[in-house]
Amino acid sequence: MNAFLIILTGSLVAITCGLLGCFLILRKMAMIGDAISHSVLPGIVIAYLVAGSRDSTLMLIAAAITGVFTTFIIEFLNKHGRLQSDASIGVTFTWLFAIGVILISAYAGQVDLDQDCVLYGEIAYVPLDSWITGSGINLGPRALYIIGFVLLLVIFFIVIGYKELFLTTFDPAFASAIGISVTLWHYLLMTMVSITTVASFELVGAILVIAFLIAPAATAYLLTDKFKTMLFLTVIIGVITSFSGYYLAEWINGSISGAMSVISGLLFALAFLFSPKEGIVVKRVKYGFKTN
Amino acid sequence: MESLLEFFSFSDHNVQSVVIGSIWLTASCAIVGTFSFLKKRTLVGDAVAHSVLPGVCLAFILSGSKNPLYLIPGAFLTGWLSLVLIDKIVAHSKIKEDTAIGLILSVFFGLGILALTYIQHTDYANQSGLDHFLFGKAASIVREDLLIFSVIAIILMISVILYFKEFMLISFDEEFAQSIGVPVRRIELLLTTLTVLAVVIGIQAVGVVLMAAMLITPAAAARFWTNDLKILMLLAALFGAFSGISGAYVSYTAPAMPTGPWIVVILSTIAILSFLFAPTKGTLFRLLKQVKIKRKIKDENTLKTMFYMGEELSSFYHPMEVEEMISKRKMQKSSLEKSLLRLKKEGYLEKEKTGWVLTKAGKEKGQRIVKLHRLWEVYLTKYLNIAPDHVHDDAENIEHVITPELEERLEKLLNYPETDPHQSKIPY
Structure with a gap:
């Protein structure tokens, strides 16, 4: 039962992140996703301190605010400070993440988060933290509800805004020509990424969220040219990742989220080598050994 | 301590x-x-x-x-x-x-x-x-x-x-x-x-x-202070070393505190301060400069407007009212009044009971702007073959930028034309 719950939670994280990741990598914003996943930390800690507990709603709101704030600072440094974009990203996320870690150390007594958990989460504890109603009925793991809710939110967002997201991703100039606000959808997407990050944060940690954001989407990208197919493949790859990751961790007795990200990397490597269209081995066999 | x-x-x-x-x-x-x-x-x-x-x-x-x-x-x-x-x-x-x-x-x-x-x-x-x-x-x-x-x-x-x-x-x-x-x-x-x-x-x-x-971060911070690579590296190393020492000090006094994040926060603070306050490249400095330039353009436009009005009246030292100026050129009243006060302080205007009067210096400055405007219109029509009804907006921008050296070359190149493409007289 525990294994099932962990795999289920892992799959939900992978699917939620992966769906957004498809947009991120096509918009060449993978590293902004990386930055957001680090810089929501101070937001989370402050929400903790204000609420005095793990109030999920407040944390989601705080994360959304910090995430948008991060994007804003990065753009501000880039446009107004004339700092090149890679440096703007690097300066911003390390700064905010460092503040978050310091806050955790300073309020260690009041904040139920530790530095390691920040980095690689504690998905193994998911089944232990159940949501029990006032009348004493056990409804199952709390984290499952949170990530489930966020997944629904993300799916709702993508379904409602599919046309806008699609156009602003592939042809921003055309999108703004027909009256779609590129900036608005940019910030909406960033808000969703922030919310997803914070919901996944406790489970897989700051850095492994990036693995879930990028790896399944990148793998799917190598397997297809159609965007909708890419989204579906991402979901499937996410589930496979979660499933095999769990058993890999079980086998060598290590971190589950670490194992899941290793699997996601392996799947990418497979696609990179053997994808029917893009795989380098396949290309060599097809076109001979001279081409790249 | x-x-x-x-x-x-x-x-x-x-x-x-x-x-x-x-x-x-x-x-x-x-x-x-x-x-x-x-x-x-x-x-x-x-x-x-x-x-x-x-x-x-x-x-x-x-x-x-x-x-x-x-x-x-x-x-x-x-x-x-x-x-x-x-x-x-x-x-x-x-x-x-x-x-x-x-x-x-x-x-x-x-x-x-x-x-x-x-x-x-x-x-x-x-x-x-x-x-x-x-x-x-x-x-x-x-x-x-x-x-x-x-x-x-x-x-x-x-x-x-x-x-x-x-x-x-x-x-x-x-x-x-x-x-x-x-x-x-x-x-x-x-x-x-x-x-x-x-x-x-x-x-x-x-x-x-x-x-x-x-x-x-050290390089990004140093970039706001210099264009010289050697100095940039030296500054970056200094910023790095300073935050290294400070971080070590923090973890010496408070062993529970993580060193790394402190080093980074100190570094970032240096970067943010540089970003805001560094001379010439800092944001604040650039903002101030922009404000100054905007003011200069506004003031020049005010003088230009008064010069136009003087041309119509054939008398440049006639008192002019704020409303008249606004009807001549669309301006916000409050910003125009501020501009007038600034110009008075600089000695280009004087205030009389019935309105504002150009001083001699003010008239000359307004005249120069109008001259540059019209010369540029001539230049565009003559050398770039732009239709006379398309040259105004461009001249409206360039008139504030032309330096005295360019002004001289423009005059010589065009050989001191009498009128602009709209038959307005060019004042020398």
Whole structure:
């Protein structure tokens, strides 16, 4: 039962992140996703301190605010400070993440988060933290509800805004020509990424969220040219990742989220080598050994 | 205060090691980071930093020791591998660089975490302390570490001094470097190796997660102060060293505080202050300059408007009312009044009971703007063959920018024309 719950939670994280990741990598914003996943930390800690507990709603709101704030600072440094974009990203996320870690150390007594958990989460504890109603009925793991809710939110967002997201991703100039606000959808997407990050944060940690954001989407990208197919493949790859990751961790007795990200990397490597269209081995066999 | 004195008296040998170690680490990272900053590849440094972790863990598993002599080669190996993989992915697939960086970074880090937790769950003696690689522990630098760090830091600095010119060339203009016979690939290889080395020793101070800041932030902060690469590197190294010492001090006084994040926060604060307040390149300075220019343009437009009105009245020293000016040229009343007051202070206007009057200096200044405006219209129609009804807007902008030298050349080139394309007389 525990294994099932962990795999289920892992799959939900992978699917939620992966769906957004498809947009991120096509918009060449993978590293902004990386930055957001680090810089929501101070937001989370402050929400903790204000609420005095793990109030999920407040944390989601705080994360959304910090995430948008991060994007804003990065753009501000880039446009107004004339700092090149890679440096703007690097300066911003390390700064905010460092503040978050310091806050955790300073309020260690009041904040139920530790530095390691920040980095690689504690998905193994998911089944232990159940949501029990006032009348004493056990409804199952709390984290499952949170990530489930966020997944629904993300799916709702993508379904409602599919046309806008699609156009602003592939042809921003055309999108703004027909009256779609590129900036608005940019910030909406960033808000969703922030919310997803914070919901996944406790489970897989700051850095492994990036693995879930990028790896399944990148793998799917190598397997297809159609965007909708890419989204579906991402979901499937996410589930496979979660499933095999769990058993890999079980086998060598290590971190589950670490194992899941290793699997996601392996799947990418497979696609990179053997994808029917893009795989380098396949290309060599097809076109001979001279081409790249 | 007492602890500050105690800290800087270096009476404690450990403190000595920590301070010297932190300076070495942060300064050498800052220097090498300057080049990745210039090459706009700083995030690659972030990927290397994360990818170091599995190497450290594997080296530990294989050697069973935490001696940096074993861990550093391990770290170097996976750090290097990550760079190669990023380049391969970008070169051989449609995956873009940012995606490749994020992918390699997180997957390698995941592998590191897996290995780290594996070590923690298994009975390895003396494994505690490996997790210092996550957040750094400058405060735990001891004599033996110091020796190794110093050697690496010195190698880094000597290489940078020896190959300064080549590094500079490939950072700014790779093609040019190639064309004058610099062995670009080999130099690039050397620079990459140095970056990986810097990362490998830098993570001892701030840990893998914040390592990127050590490479990027000092250079980014220094960039606001200078255009000279040598000064830039020196400043970056100074900023790095300063935050290194401060971080070591914090973790000396409050051992529970993580050193790395403090170093980074101090560095970032320096960067933010530079970003806001640095002369000429700082945001505040540039904003002020913009405000000044906007005011200058407004004032010139006010004088120009009054000159036009004077032309219509054939008397330039006639009192004019604010409303009249607004009906002549669309302006906001409050901003016009402020402009009038400024011009009065500068001696271009005087206020009389029935309105504002141009002084002689004011009339001349207004006249010059009108002259430039009309000359430019002539120039555009005559030399660029632009229709006379299309030249006004352009002249409206350029009239504020033309310098006296350009003005003279324009007059000579056009040979002092009498009228502009709209048959208005050009006032000389």
